Amino acid sequence: MSKKPVFRAGSFNQGEKPTIACFNQAQTPLGVDLDDLIAAMQVYVDNFVAPVWGTPASLQRSQDFVKGAWALVFLDDADQANALAYHDLTDEGLPQSKVFVRTTLANNDLVSVSASHELVEMLVDPSINMMTTGPDRQLVYAYESADPVEALHFDVKGIPMSDFVYPAYFETFHAPGSVNFDQMKVVTKPFEILAGGYQVIFQNGEWSQIFGSPKKEQAFSKEDRRQHRSQLRTLDALERSLPAKSRGSVAKRAGK
Numbered sequence: 647m648s649k650k651p652v653f654r655a656g657s658f659n660q661g662e663k664p665t666i667a668c669f670n671q672a673q674t675p676l677g678v679d680l681d682d683l684i685a686a687m688q689v690y691v692d693n694f695v696a697p698v699w700g701t702p703a704s705l706q707r708s709q710d711f712v713k714g715a716w717a718l719v720f721l722d723d724a725d726q727a728n729a730l731a732y733h734d735l736t737d738e739g740l741p742q743s744k745v746f747v748r749t750t751l752a753n754n755d756l757v758s759v760s761a762s763h764e765l766v767e768m769l770v771d772p773s774i775n776m777m778t779t780g781p782d783r784q785l786v787y788a789y790e791s792a793d794p795v796e797a798l799h800f801d802v803k804g805i806p807m808s809d810f811v812y813p814a815y816f817e818t819f820h821a822p823g824s825v826n827f828d829q830m831k832v833v834t835k836p837f838e839i840l841a842g843g844y845q846v847i848f849q850n851g852e853w854s855q856i857f858g859s860p861k862k863e864q865a866f867s868k869e870d871r872r873q874h875r876s877q878l879r880t881l882d883a884l885e886r887s888l889p890a891k892s893r894g895s896v897a898k899r900a901g902k
Contacts, residue, residue, distance in 0.1 A: 664741075665715040666765075667708040672722045672747040676757045678805060680720075681707065683758055686805040690762055691769070694802070694829055698812050699791075701769035716772075717742035718765060720757070723749055741772040756806050759799045763792040763808035770810075777848070780837050781818050786848040787837065789816065794858070795828050797842020 668684050670676065676683065688705045696702045703716070711717055717736055723746055736742045743764035750760045767790060770776075776789035791810045798809035809830045814820050818836050820827075827833035832840060839845055839858035844866065847856055857863040 663702045663704060665704045665706055665712070666718050667710075667712040667715040668705055668718045669708045669710055670720040672720045674722050674748040674751065676720060676747055677751065678758050682803070683761065683805060686758070686803040686807065687762055687765055690802045690807045691765070694807075695766050695769060695810065698829075699766075699770055703769060711736060711738075713738070714740075716740050716768070718745070718761065718768075719743070720745050720747050720761070722747055741768050743768050756799070758805050759808050762799075762806075763796060763810075766808060766810045767791050767793075778816050780847070784849065787816070788846040788848075790846060791815075794837075794839045794843040794845055795830070795833065796844075797840065797862075798828075798830055798832060800830055 668680070668687075670680050684705050684707055691701070691703050691705065705718070706712075706715075708715075711719075717740070719742065721744055743761070745757060745761045745764060747757055750757050770791040771789045777786050778789060779785065780787050792808050794811055794815070795809040799806040800809060801807070809828055809832070811828045811833060812826055814825045815827045815833060815836055815838075820836055822835035827836065827838070837845070839856065841859040842862055844855045844857045844862060847854060855863075855866065857866065
């Protein structure tokens with residue numbers, strides 16, 4: 647008698663459910679109790695992100711990095727220029743998100759929104775190397791799941807969590823209004839960028855951003871961040887994934 651196959655939702659590392667070690671190394675108050683934030687982010691993953699993206703995870707509070715676990719760490723100040731938060735890899739080669747508390751608060755952002763933004767983007771694209779063509783097939787979009795809707799958030803257990811797009815957002819065959827394109831049901835069609843959001847694109851041999859509104863573009867240029875979130879490492883990862891003749895353009899996009 648054959649054994650019944652066990653279904654596992656898809657995620658990094660061949661469908662295994664990762665543990666994410668969450669710890670605070672910041673001296674600046676987060677503006678929210680860390681245990682409450684972790685509990686809210688667990689519900690965020692379990693009830694909102696994993697059902698649509700197939701990305702389960704177990705968040706656990708820790709004092710430091712944990713062997714074999716992903717990481718979400720809170721630090722005071724950005725360790726890269728123009729960064730509020732981003733995700734990259736631990737020394738062990740596993741995904742991690744960094745949230746810079748003092749930098750985030752100075753930018754009038756909420757730590758819980760930045761953390762959940764990084765969390766969903768890390769779960770959706772943990773290796774930071776996913777790309778897709780857009781509606782006109784001439785643009786290549788980075789697979790960023792929170793940037794197009796980054797100005798929006800909703801409460802989970804009374805704590806603001808970042809809105810995020812659904813897989814259908816990156817599927818051009820969906821007619822406008824035919825399915826849900828983001829958690830808050832504000833996006834109306836594939837690849838739509840809301841007024842407070844943006845997307846990272848590759849076109850004509852160069853990386854750049856496209857914005858949901860002139861106001862967003864103007865704010866983007868002034869904010870002390872926004873090669874932020876996952877994108878500092880996204881640029882390097884996407885660079886490596888491109889054909890050799892296309893490499894070198896990422897640094898131009900980043901202004902490096």
